[in-house]
Amino acid sequence: MKKILFFLVCGLLWSTVLSAQQTRYMVFEFIKVENDQLFDYIEFKELMEKVYRQARNDDQIVGWDFWSLQSGADQGSFQYIMVTHYDDPVKMMSGLDDQKMQEYTKIAYPHLNESQVEKLFQEALAMRDMPMRLYMKEIVTTSDNFQMKPGVLASFDLMKANEGKFDAYERAEMEVFKPIHQRNIEKGLMGHWSFLRTALPLGSEAKSTHLTLNMYKDYMQFFNAQAYEDIEQTEEQRKRVNEGLNSRDQKWVYLATLENVVR
Structure with a gap:
């Protein structure tokens, strides 16, 4: 029993260390x-x-x-x-x-x-x-095998959490929007998604507090994603999506094409 407990503790510690290393x-x-x-x-x-x-x-x-x-x-x-x-x-x-x-x-x-x-x-x-x-820390990302290479598209969405809703907005991105993006990736409508928080302390006058990064392999995938409507979404899911949208202000959206990459 002690050995099992020891290995469980070691496993948890190793998982924590590995997670920190991957940030x-x-x-x-x-x-x-x-x-x-x-x-x-x-x-x-x-x-x-x-x-x-x-x-x-x-x-x-x-x-x-x-x-x-x-x-x-x-x-x-x-x-x-x-x-x-x-x-x-x-x-x-x-x-x-x-x-x-x-x-x-x-x-x-x-x-x-x-x-x-x-x-x-x-x-x-x-x-x-x-x-x-902008100095950013990645908070959560989708599980995918997206290949970064010249020609891929990305949408850089700069967000500002509404006053008093910082934590609520982050929960919405992680618990509501991430699963939606993960499903889109599995359906071939997106390549990769990640959610980032500013790494530096900011005051109330900051123009943005977060950034979402949406990646697509080409324009065909991008436009297919814009035209897609999830008819399987339940009323409860739509309610949670709207609550998430109301917890932040989408300040700017930049669409860009990757020209050079080092990995």
Whole structure:
């Protein structure tokens, strides 16, 4: 009996540790580039993919995505979203400083000398602006085997929990909306869904508190999902969905296409 109890306790502890290890933290950087510099920036993001791949090989990050915006609250504000994935909140907040990025650039491009690397970064920093950066912690995600590759679509939905309904909204996403998205994935209407909370303390004037990430393999799947109506949903389920919707304000929705990815 003692051995059984021992193994049960060990199993629970291991499950807790494993769950903690799998928690993902993400930095979302919304990028604005002037129109006359878009071509140069396209070249720069190709370089960045190689640099972030070196950071991934060095276990500094878990992954990196570069998205091109198709639509949003104000298309003139941003053209791209860059997402860097971490497995540790300290790594996320520390980020990759310029010195580290230059070191990885030297590894990725051994034919460039130090002055060339420095010049490349100064030009890149001058051509883009990041008016919005979000530090997020993934709370829950669907069970799927979605393949991240260039061409997939994503809807970045920025949410703000209504005053006094923070916990109610999170419960709604986890207990009501996640099962709906999981069923949609099993029906081939979606590829992946995840729910994220801001990782930094925010005041009442914060523009958003959460983010949902909805991924689709292509436009066909995306439009099929928009046209689908779940006629099997019960009256009680519809009531819970409406309560969940009323617990938050959907601030912005950005539709984007994946252009570069590191995993």
